[in-house]
Amino acid sequence: MNASPRARAPEPTSTQAAFQARVGEVVRSIPPGRVASYGQVAALAGMPRGARHVGRALRLARAPMPWHRVITAAGRSAFPPGSVACREQLARLREEGVAVVSGRIDMRRFRWRPNLDEILWRLP
DNA sequence: GGTTTGACTCGTA
DNA sequence: CTACGAGCCAAAC
Numbered sequence: 701m702n703a704s705p706r707a708r709a710p711e712p713t714s715t716q717a718a719f720q721a722r723v724g725e726v727v728r729s730i731p732p733g734r735v736a737s738y739g740q741v742a743a744l745a746g747m748p749r750g751a752r753h754v755g756r757a758l759r760l761a762r763a764p765m766p767w768h769r770v771i772t773a774a775g776r777s778a779f780p781p782g783s784v785a786c787r788e789q790l791a792r793l794r795e796e797g798v799a800v801v802s803g804r805i806d807m808r809r810f811r812w813r814p815n816l817d818e819i820l821w822r823l824p
Numbered sequence: 825g826g827t828t829t830g831a832c833t834c835g836t837a
Numbered sequence: 838c839t840a841c842g843a844g845c846c847a848a849a850c
Binding site (some may be wrong): 701737738742743749750751752753754756757758759767770771772773774778779785786789 | 833834
Binding site (some may be wrong): 716749750751752753756815 | 844845846847848
């Protein structure tokens, strides 16, 4: 056994792990050519006001996932304008056919609208 | 313990 | 249209 609990490698609690796993499921469900806001992903992952936590979950994510399809509710990249991450995100979205005008995306056109089944599948 | 931080959001001006 | 502030909540100090 591990005699020193403090020596244990930093692992997420079951709650965090569950949330992060759900974020991963939701994000991987976003089809190419569509985008979702952080708040939308948070709600679908079971945390209605956890928009900020989605960002962290994506940053800490180990498994590859289409993180570039998650943008702010205002239709912009959450990364600083002009940053490498921002440009890569917008470039990836453009490759998928998402129109990016002045660093902005029309959420009314490109926002992912999961059908009822997709929503129900990830309910607890 | 309290305080700050952050890949956010929303209302108000 | 942009700007600002309050609200949000777990992690990191």
